[in-house]
Amino acid sequence: MKKLGFIGLGIMGEMMAKRLLNNGFELVIYNRTKDKISKLDVSGFTIANSPSEVAKNCDVVISMLADSRAVEEVVFGTNGIFASIREGLIHIDMSTISPATTKKLYNEYKSHKSYFIHAPVLGSKTQAGDGTLLIFAGGDKEAIEKCEEIFKVLGKRLWIFDSVEKATNLKLAMNSMIATMIIALSQAFVLAEKSGISKETVLEVLENSALNSAMYQSKGKTIIDGNFAPNFYVKHILKDINLALETGQDLKVPLPILSAIRELYVSAISKGYENEDYSAVYKVIVEFAGLKI
């Protein structure tokens, strides 16, 4: 199974597609904005004009798209995957989307004797590029097992679940931590700074404490550099917070911290940071404290 379809060359998709191409896979690629495909600096792929053309030419199709709406459009829209649906086709979606959407897609594919796997990932573009993503795959075991070679190239660990929603919800649980941790770090930075203590000192203390995390160190350094170039957009973390809150409501799990910090991300978007890295929420906390960035 060396020929794969790949749909969605955003921040993550570009790195994942390159990783697959550099590891012996042949790809048939579709991206809504076509010129992003021609900019790929690797060989071994052909360009498709629609998701339907991708599915027609490949038995396994991977998608890495912005949100639930994008995935539904790619599957059910004009010239979508469903225009070429057939028995045995496997669609692996690796985006972070809603549990309701993953369940709907699973059932729709099933009714065509084909497979939908939801396999969201933890890790960003660096991990996507070097194949060290953490992958949570939910769906039919026989389909997931057929795709293990793909997961081995993209990730350093794979967790398999017997339903798509379990994989989706684990991803939302992890992203609720990402959303919370960056606020915790930003608050500590601002509190220290207003007392005349540098952010570097805060990071140094963290590094020597049980509170430390790789995320605090890497994001802490980019915040210190004033570098908010996107690895993971503010708009996407807000999407994931909203999905986690909806899921919390469905499962009757109160998420009081996530509800409160959601407003900081809404504020980041209202200030125009939507296409910056999610760590740009630090600037909102700085401004609340009456400091200048």
Ligand SMILES: NC(=O)c1ccc[n+]([C@@H]2O[C@H](COP(=O)([O-])OP(=O)(O)OC[C@H]3O[C@@H](n4cnc5c(N)ncnc54)[C@H](OP(=O)(O)O)[C@@H]3O)[C@@H](O)[C@H]2O)c1
């Ligand atoms: N960035 C990260 O660190 C990270 C980590 C883990 C998971 N994720 C999740 O992975 C997914 C992709 O993230 P990303 O950072 O790569 O996002 P991104 O850079 O915004 O890429 C989004 C992709 O979706 C396509 N797209 C959007 N709307 C579409 C539509 N209606 N129809 C067809 N294609 C559409 C875009 O096409 P165009 O090029 O035409 O705009 C682009 O290829 C998201 O669900 C995100 O939450 C991201």
